[in-house]
Amino acid sequence: xxxxxxxxxxxxxxxxxxxxxxxxxxxxxxxxxxxxxxxxxxxxxxxxxxxxxxxxxxxxxxxxxxxxxxxxxxxxxxxxxxxxxxxxxxxxxxxxxxxxxxxxxxxxxxxxxxxxxxxxxxxxxxxxxxxxxxxxxxxxxxxxxxxxxxxxxxxxxxxxxxxxxxxxxxxxxxxxxxxxxxxxxxxxxxxxxxxxxxxxxxxxxxxxxxxxxxxxxxxxxxxxxxxxxxxxxxxxxxxxxxxxxxxxxxxxxxxxxx
Amino acid sequence: xxxxxxxxxxxxxxxxxxxxxxxxxxxxxxxxxxxxxxxxxxxxxxxxxxxxxxxxxxxxxxxxxxxxxxxxxxxxxxxxxxxxxxxxxxxxxxxxxxxxxxxxxxxxxxxxxxxxxxxxxxxxxxxxxxxxxxxxxxxxxxxxxxxxxxxxxxxxxxxxxxxxxxxxxxxxxxxxxxxxxxxxxxxxxxxxxxxxxxxxxxxxxxxxxxxxxxxxxxxxxxxxxxxxxxxxxxxxxxxxxxxxxxxxxxxxxxxxxx
DNA sequence: CGCATATTTGATAGATTTCAATTTATGTGG
DNA sequence: CCACATAAATTGAAATCTATCAAATATGCG
Numbered sequence: 001x002x003x004x005x006x007x008x009x010x011x012x013x014x015x016x017x018x019x020x021x022x023x024x025x026x027x028x029x030x031x032x033x034x035x036x037x038x039x040x041x042x043x044x045x046x047x048x049x050x051x052x053x054x055x056x057x058x059x060x061x062x063x064x065x066x067x068x069x070x071x072x073x074x075x076x077x078x079x080x081x082x083x084x085x086x087x088x089x090x091x092x093x094x095x096x097x098x099x100x101x102x103x104x105x106x107x108x109x110x111x112x113x114x115x116x117x118x119x120x121x122x123x124x125x126x127x128x129x130x131x132x133x134x135x136x137x138x139x140x141x142x143x144x145x146x147x148x149x150x151x152x153x154x155x156x157x158x159x160x161x162x163x164x165x166x167x168x169x170x171x172x173x174x175x176x177x178x179x180x181x182x183x184x185x186x187x188x189x190x191x192x193x194x195x196x197x198x199x200x201x202x203x204x205x206x207x208x209x210x211x212x213x214x215x216x217x218x219x220x221x222x223x224x225x226x227x228x229x230x231x232x233x234x235x236x237x238x239x240x241x242x243x244x245x246x247x248x249x250x251x252x253x254x255x256x257x258x
Numbered sequence: 259x260x261x262x263x264x265x266x267x268x269x270x271x272x273x274x275x276x277x278x279x280x281x282x283x284x285x286x287x288x289x290x291x292x293x294x295x296x297x298x299x300x301x302x303x304x305x306x307x308x309x310x311x312x313x314x315x316x317x318x319x320x321x322x323x324x325x326x327x328x329x330x331x332x333x334x335x336x337x338x339x340x341x342x343x344x345x346x347x348x349x350x351x352x353x354x355x356x357x358x359x360x361x362x363x364x365x366x367x368x369x370x371x372x373x374x375x376x377x378x379x380x381x382x383x384x385x386x387x388x389x390x391x392x393x394x395x396x397x398x399x400x401x402x403x404x405x406x407x408x409x410x411x412x413x414x415x416x417x418x419x420x421x422x423x424x425x426x427x428x429x430x431x432x433x434x435x436x437x438x439x440x441x442x443x444x445x446x447x448x449x450x451x452x453x454x455x456x457x458x459x460x461x462x463x464x465x466x467x468x469x470x471x472x473x474x475x476x477x478x479x480x481x482x483x484x485x486x487x488x489x490x491x492x493x494x495x496x497x498x499x500x501x502x503x504x505x506x507x508x509x510x511x512x513x514x515x516x
Numbered sequence: 517c518g519c520a521t522a523t524t525t526g527a528t529a530g531a532t533t534t535c536a537a538t539t540t541a542t543g544t545g546g
Numbered sequence: 547c548c549a550c551a552t553a554a555a556t557t558g559a560a561a562t563c564t565a566t567c568a569a570a571t572a573t574g575c576g
Binding site: 065067069070073075077078089091092093094095096098117120121124127128130131132134135136137138139141142143144145146148149150191192231235236238247249250251 | 327333349350378382389393395396404407493494496
């Protein structure tokens with residue numbers, strides 16, 4: 001990826017997949033000032049307690065947001081891929097920062113809080129789109145709570161794979177495939193199981209022909225079968241919305257006060 | 259509580275504890291149309307798949323937001339007390355609804371989506387406050403992921419108790435006490451352990467003198483001791499902010515475009 | 517080639533679940 | 547205010563999943 005210059009298009013694309021924005025608003029987002037950062041695999045590029053003054057937008061690679069225990073154990077609380085803004089919430093909660101780690105080599109665009117606040121104040125529909133983006137984040141996190149409490153190890157991993165497949169827009173049909181650079185230790189950090197047990201569970205999923213996780217890639221022979229096994233229901237991800245389903249509340253209701 | 263008429267003051271108070279709102283904006287919030295509902299303990303008052311057209315604001319009692327598994331098992335993904343709006347996110351994600359259950363007898367004020375969208379469109383600082391409220395919700399949910407994966411049963415319960423103590427503004431010092439109407443089965447549904455094991459863990463916490471959970475009330479003899487045991491760090495809850503720490507981004511940055 | 521990281525395997529220990537019953541509260545109608 | 551039905555809390559024993567400990571084998575990279 002060296003030498004390539006990225007813009008915010010992936011981020012804007014993700015926002016507009018769920019929110020209705022005008023051309024002017026899209027252009028304003030694309031004109032935001034950015035600082036491009038290349039991050040090597042396994043590198044922490046945001047550390048806790050440092051008060052950040054910018055948001056990190058992932059434009060290439062995979063990033064993990066995590067919490068750290070006193071004994072050094074890590075729990076990954078979210079995965080982020082191209083287009084995601086793992087800490088967009090810091091625009092309104094500047095003290096609530098989480099460490100971010102690159103799980104593959106990654107490219108990040110840093111966008112200053114100041115510029116984001118300005119654009120959110122000037123274009124209410126953009127503030128709304130940011131709010132919606134954060135709300136989907138909550139829905140995903142709530143599903144993780146369910147995942148790690150109510151499913152055994154194989155189902156946990158399967159559910160995680162289903163989530164990522166949908167977010168990569170790779171779900172459905174046969175021979176689904178998408179990048180998945182997590183080590184088995186990191187899969188354990190995301191699903192709450194030890195790396196030893198991840199190893200056995202991954203092997204078990206392969207034996208069952210449900211999913212193959214290796215070489216930083218996931219292959220799913222039969223999507224429906226894995227989704228059923230994992231009890232996966234994609235609705236919470238708000239993916240594949242039709243244009244008519246994309247909300248824009250800021251002017252839809254501005255007239256009537258009731 | 260029969261016969262008592264509630265208003266949205268608890269909700270407004272929670273919003274203004276983290277967001278800076280003008281008197282006009284506060285009054286606009288208090289003038290929102292509401293429908294008061296009394297809900298008996300253990301009753302589901304929002305069920306999944308029903309497209310809701312209103313937000314539920316808790317003004318009395320305790321409410322649980324949960325997900326249901328195919329085998330009927332429930333996972334509680336959040337607890338909500340007076341002032342909380344468990345499904346405020348449905349203002350921007352109308353399809354992302356979760357079942358809500360009263361964990362004690364509770365009083366709910368229903369606020370129509372239409373009115374909330376109107377007020378959010380008219381007062382950007384209110385939209386911002388809503389966004390912030392949802393973002394704190396995410397922070398809490400992310401902590402739950404950590405709680406249920408990285409702590410043993412006693413610590414999980416302890417951490418949950420610490421969270422609720424802070425939200426009740428009852429934390430600190432000795433002999434902390436606050437309402438906690440969950441059955442042991444529901445504590446298990448919140449922390450990912452069986453009711454049998456909750457029973458033993460609760461007893462264990464009592465033996466250690468760390469916390470006493472009984473008769474729908476929690477008593478904590480020594481706050482610092484329990485917080486240390488649970489590895490609890492309250493910062494993520496954004497409680498007890500000084501007035502100067504409460505953000506208002508919508509006009510703070512509206513001038514400079516940079 | 518050789519160190520560091522990642523994956524794999526085996527054996528054992530432990531925490532938690534499951535299953536089954538019993539006891540103890542709580543609430544309601546007569 | 548008691549009797550009954552129901553819900554909640556409690557206890558015991560056995561079964562499981564997962565963690566832990568320890569080591570061997572791959573893999574990647576300078």
